[in-house]
Amino acid sequence: MNLRFTKMQGAGNDFVVIDATSAPLQLSAEQIRVLGDRRFGVGCDQILVIERSHTPDVDFRYRIFNGSSGAEVEHCGNGSRCFVRYVVDKGLTDKRSVRVETVNAILTLHLRDDGRVTVDMGAPVFDLARVPFDPHGLNPRELNGFALWPLEGADCEVAVLSMGNPHAVQRVDDVDRAPVLQRGALVEAHARFARKVNAGFLQILSRNEVRLRVFERDAGETLACGTGACAAVVAGIRLGWLDESVEVHARGGDLKIEWAGLTQGLHAPVLMTGPAQSVFEGEISL
Numbered sequence: 001m002n003l004r005f006t007k008m009q010g011a012g013n014d015f016v017v018i019d020a021t022s023a024p025l026q027l028s029a030e031q032i033r034v035l036g037d038r039r040f041g042v043g044c045d046q047i048l049v050i051e052r053s054h055t056p057d058v059d060f061r062y063r064i065f066n067g068s069s070g071a072e073v074e075h076c077g078n079g080s081r082c083f084v085r086y087v088v089d090k091g092l093t094d095k096r097s098v099r100v101e102t103v104n105a106i107l108t109l110h111l112r113d114d115g116r117v118t119v120d121m122g123a124p125v126f127d128l129a130r131v132p133f134d135p136h137g138l139n140p141r142e143l144n145g146f147a148l149w150p151l152e153g154a155d156c157e158v159a160v161l162s163m164g165n166p167h168a169v170q171r172v173d174d175v176d177r178a179p180v181l182q183r184g185a186l187v188e189a190h191a192r193f194a195r196k197v198n199a200g201f202l203q204i205l206s207r208n209e210v211r212l213r214v215f216e217r218d219a220g221e222t223l224a225c226g227t228g229a230c231a232a233v234v235a236g237i238r239l240g241w242l243d244e245s246v247e248v249h250a251r252g253g254d255l256k257i258e259w260a261g262l263t264q265g266l267h268a269p270v271l272m273t274g275p276a277q278s279v280f281e282g283e284i285s286l
């Protein structure tokens with residue numbers, strides 16, 4: 001099969017985007033891994049497959065696959081911005097505000113005049129069973145009414161939450177010196193996370209500015225992780241470290257994250273604003 005694709009990136013988190021709006025597309029895990037392979041395929045962190053939605057008032061459906069494992073995942077912040085840039089640039093919609101469904105959520109995305117995209121990422125999930133995280137037998141440290149969980153064998157304590165996908169966030173003094181690769185791998189595969197986890201390393205510069213590195217589930221460290229930025233800022237706000245609007249500096253670019261959860265209630269949506277860009281187009285034989 002010959003497959004046309006667009007290579008895109010958002011803050012350096014990169015994607016192979018495929019249009020399946022006019023014909024159904026079923027890719028095997030092996031084909032997805034080839035697309036994701038930086039030596040034998042195209043190369044990307046995640047693959048995004050765009051389809052039409054059959055849900056009323058929803059414009060599209062998009063599916064997300066981690067490139068290195070071929071596994072389907074629930075959510076991708078940087079990918080969602082690239083998704084909206086793609087459907088507008090390809091003329092698949094003439095709307096600037098688009099609603100899209102993922103496997104477990106409906107998101108609203110807005111392409112702004114400055115080219116950046118703002119995404120309503122929905123509410124964070126704090127129910128540990130839904131992350132999923134097994135806290136059995138652990139003694140958390142309470143800070144500002146939110147828990148930091150000591151992770152056996154990983155030598156760290158983490159805030160645990162879901163942005164539709166699972167996140168464990170730890171605070172570090174300096175992200176450049178943090179053991180992101182070694183400890184990130186330990187946290188990602190820690191037995192307490194039944195479906196593995198994205199491991200965030202958060203350095204706080206001020207109440208409105210942070211640096212962040214994320215060791216992503218099934219992808220290793222990426223240059224940015226949108227859901228990771230949302231999770232880290234929400235955790236920082238709940239722990240009393242951050243205000244409602246925060247500039248996040250990732251290695252591949254900057255994201256703005258806003259969450260009014262402490263004033264409007266924990267179900268307030270998280271807003272993420274950041275860049276999305278097409279890099280090149282191509283065709284691959286699979």
Ligand SMILES: N[C@@H](CCC[C@H](N)C(=O)O)C(=O)O
Binds near residue numbers: 013
């Ligand atoms: N890069 C993404 C997250 C992609 C999915 C993640 N690796 C997972 O397995 O949950 C983002 O920008 O949020």
